Amino acid sequence: MKLPHPLLGLRPVSEFIYLGDASLIQRPAGQDPSQLGDDATIDAFHDYVYLRDNPAGVHRELWFHEQGDRSWLVVTRNTVTHEITGCELARDVATAHHHARERQ
Amino acid sequence: MRYNVWQVLKQGLTGHKGWQPAFRNPEPKPAYDIVIVGGGGHGLATAWYLASVHGITNVAVLEKGWLGSGNIGRNTTIIRSNYLLPDNEPFYELSLKLWEGLEQDINYNAMVSQRGILNLAHSDAQVDAFARRGNAMHLAGAGGTLLDTAGVRKLCPFVNVDSARFPIKGGLWQARAGTVRHDAVAWGFARAADTRGIDVIQNCEVTGIRRHPNVSGSPVTGVDTSRGFIAAAKVAVCVAGNSGRVMAMAGRRLPIESHVLQAFVSEGLKPTIPGVVTYGAGHFYISQSDKGGLVYGGDIDGYNSYAQRGNLPLVEDVAEGGMSLMPMIGRAKLLRSWGGLMDMSMDGSPFIDKTDIPGLYFNGGWCYGGFKATPGSGFCYAHLLATDTPHEFATGYRLDRFRSGHPIDERGAGAQPNLH
Known part of the structure; x- marks a missing residue:
C-alpha cells in the first residue's frame, strides 16, 4: 500500500503511523467552564473519544508521515479493497472545518 | 451417534460406511426464542451452553458463510489464562477450565493440548x-x-x-496453556448444539435487525436474512470483526x-x-x-x-x-x-452485554485474543441471554464502561485500538 502524499507523491505505507477516523479532527467544544460535568458535555466527549463508525467501505482517516515530512494527512481509503481515492493535508481539512463552523 | 472407541472399531471393521454427517443442515424456521447472529466459535459455544446449562433449545445460529470460514478457522489456536486485571483473569481462567473438560463435554476430539x-x-x-x-x-x-x-x-x-x-x-x-485444533472447535460445538435440537444455519446472512415500532422501547422482533425474515424474542449479535456492520443495522456505534x-x-x-x-x-x-x-x-x-x-x-x-x-x-x-x-x-478488552435496545445483545471486541475465550465467552453469553444478568466473571465487560469510567486496559494504551 502506498499513500499519494499531496506534496511528496507516492510514499510507502511503512513511513506512516495510523491514528484513526478523520472525525477525530472535530473535537467537541465544551471548554466553557459552566458546561464541565454536564451529561451532554460528557456524552459528547465520550462519543468523540470512544465511538467509531467503523465502516466497511469508504473511510476517511488520519495518517502521520513520521518517516517523512511529519505532516498529518487525511486519506480516503476503502477498508474492503484497500483502494485509496484521496489524500489531503489534514491542516487544510481542519481549516475548512473551522471556517464552516464559523459561518454557522 | 456418540463418538467413542467402539464406534471407531465398528466402523473400521465395516468399511467406514456407517458414519453420519456431524450435524444437520436445516431450513430456518419462521421464529425462535433466541437467534444468534454469527456461527463462529463464540456463537456456537453460546448455543451449546444455552442448551446444556440452561435447557434453552429453540435457538438458531445464523452463519453468513460456512462453519469455520471466519476467525475460528483463521486464528493461531492458542489458549491461555495469563492476564493481570481482576476483570479479566477470572474470566479467562473460567475459559481455560472449560477447555480442559471440553472434549468430554461435547463428545468431540478438539485436540486440546496443554503444552504451555x-x-x-x-x-x-x-x-x-x-x-x-x-x-x-x-x-x-x-x-x-x-x-x-x-x-x-x-x-x-x-x-x-x-x-x-x-x-x-x-x-x-x-x-x-496450550493449543487446540481450531476448526474442530467449530465443528464440535455445532454438532453438540445440533444434537440438542438447535438449528445451525449456514449460508444465511443477516441483512437487517427489525424492531417493534409501536411498543415502548421499540424491542427487536427478529432479523431479515438472505433466506427471509426470522422472528426472535432475543437477538444475540456475535460477529467479531463485523460487529460494526451488524450493529449499524440497529443504528448503534461501537467503541470498536x-x-x-x-x-x-x-x-x-x-x-x-x-x-x-x-x-x-x-x-x-x-x-x-x-x-x-x-x-x-x-x-x-x-x-x-x-x-x-x-x-x-x-x-x-x-x-x-x-x-x-x-x-x-x-x-x-x-x-x-x-x-x-x-x-x-478501545481498551483491548471485550464486551458481553445487553444493549439499550430491548432484546438486542452484543458480544464482541475480542481484539486478537478471542479464540482462547471461546468456551468462556459462550458460557457467559448464554448466562446473560438466559437470565438477563451478567455472569459473575463477566461483570466488567459492559458496553458503557468508558462512559462510567471503568475501562479494562491491560496494556495501558488508552483509546487507541491499534496499540492494544
Whole structure:
C-alpha cells in the first residue's frame, strides 16, 4: 500500500503511523467552564473519544508521515479493497472545518 | 451417534460406511426464542451452553458463510489464562477450565493440548511486571512459574538469550496453556448444539435487525436474512470483526475498530518448539502445529480493514521478529499467510452485554485474543441471554464502561485500538 502524499507523491505505507477516523479532527467544544460535568458535555466527549463508525467501505482517516515530512494527512481509503481515492493535508481539512463552523 | 472407541472399531471393521454427517443442515424456521447472529466459535459455544446449562433449545445460529470460514478457522489456536486485571483473569481462567473438560463435554476430539506458554521478559522491570502478573494468575487459580534466563534456556535452547538489543532476562511460564485444533472447535460445538435440537444455519446472512415500532422501547422482533425474515424474542449479535456492520443495522456505534491481523505457517518440521513462545519486544509469537508447521504471527497491520488480507511491510516485520528471537527459523520455508478481521476495542478488552435496545445483545471486541475465550465467552453469553444478568466473571465487560469510567486496559494504551 502506498499513500499519494499531496506534496511528496507516492510514499510507502511503512513511513506512516495510523491514528484513526478523520472525525477525530472535530473535537467537541465544551471548554466553557459552566458546561464541565454536564451529561451532554460528557456524552459528547465520550462519543468523540470512544465511538467509531467503523465502516466497511469508504473511510476517511488520519495518517502521520513520521518517516517523512511529519505532516498529518487525511486519506480516503476503502477498508474492503484497500483502494485509496484521496489524500489531503489534514491542516487544510481542519481549516475548512473551522471556517464552516464559523459561518454557522 | 456418540463418538467413542467402539464406534471407531465398528466402523473400521465395516468399511467406514456407517458414519453420519456431524450435524444437520436445516431450513430456518419462521421464529425462535433466541437467534444468534454469527456461527463462529463464540456463537456456537453460546448455543451449546444455552442448551446444556440452561435447557434453552429453540435457538438458531445464523452463519453468513460456512462453519469455520471466519476467525475460528483463521486464528493461531492458542489458549491461555495469563492476564493481570481482576476483570479479566477470572474470566479467562473460567475459559481455560472449560477447555480442559471440553472434549468430554461435547463428545468431540478438539485436540486440546496443554503444552504451555512462555512469555519472554527483556528487562528487570519486565521481570517484575511478570512476577506481579504471575501473582494475579495464582490468585485466580491459574498457576504460573517465573523463570530466569537459565530456565528459559533450558526450556527453549533455540532462543537468542544473549541478543544485544533485547536480551532475555526471564519469562513467565503457564504450563496449563496450550493449543487446540481450531476448526474442530467449530465443528464440535455445532454438532453438540445440533444434537440438542438447535438449528445451525449456514449460508444465511443477516441483512437487517427489525424492531417493534409501536411498543415502548421499540424491542427487536427478529432479523431479515438472505433466506427471509426470522422472528426472535432475543437477538444475540456475535460477529467479531463485523460487529460494526451488524450493529449499524440497529443504528448503534461501537467503541470498536476493525483491523486485520496476519498469521503464517511454515513447512512441516520435526518437533522443535515445546509450547507457545511469545516475544513481546519483537512483536512475535510462535508455536508448532501437530502437523509440524511453525505457526506464528505478530502485530496487527494497524489500520481499519475488512479485507481479510494484510500488507507486505508487516510480513517483513514479523519475519524480522522471528529472526531476532530464534535465528534458526531462517532455515524454514514460509508456506502460507492469511489475514483475519479483529474487532479491536478501545481498551483491548471485550464486551458481553445487553444493549439499550430491548432484546438486542452484543458480544464482541475480542481484539486478537478471542479464540482462547471461546468456551468462556459462550458460557457467559448464554448466562446473560438466559437470565438477563451478567455472569459473575463477566461483570466488567459492559458496553458503557468508558462512559462510567471503568475501562479494562491491560496494556495501558488508552483509546487507541491499534496499540492494544
